[in-house]
Amino acid sequence: xxxSRRLLILSLTILDLFITSAFGVFLVNAFQNAAYAAxxxxxxxxCGFNDLGKLLFGGLVLALLVGVAASLLWRRQKExxxxxxxxxxxxxxxxxxx
Numbered sequence: 001x002x003x004s005r006r007l008l009i010l011s012l013t014i015l016d017l018f019i020t021s022a023f024g025v026f027l028v029n030a031f032q033n034a035a036y037a038a039x040x041x042x043x044x045x046x047c048g049f050n051d052l053g054k055l056l057f058g059g060l061v062l063a064l065l066v067g068v069a070a071s072l073l074w075r076r077q078k079e080x081x082x083x084x085x086x087x088x089x090x091x092x093x094x095x096x097x098x
Contacts, residue, residue, distance in 0.1 A: 018024045 019028065
């Protein structure tokens with residue numbers, strides 16, 4: 001049975017190895033950039049608490065427009081792919097069995 005103290009030390013060691021790896025540094029950097037972008041987007045001097053409804057409604061409308069546009073593009077791509085000619089690798093003529 002593994003002692004809980006050893007399990008904690010092992011977990012922290014694995015976390016340390018992951019964070020110091022190149023992929024871990026990339027993820028931490030991406031999270032930091034996203035946090036800075038959220039702070040920058042939220043810093044609006046002209047916006048007060050009264051404008052929150054307008055901002056939420058504008059975000060909802062923008063999300064709906066992006067969703068509809070993505071759906072239309074996906075459907076158009078799907079229709080274009082179905083019109084392509086199908087090429088079979090099977091021969092129509094079978095050799096007679098000997």
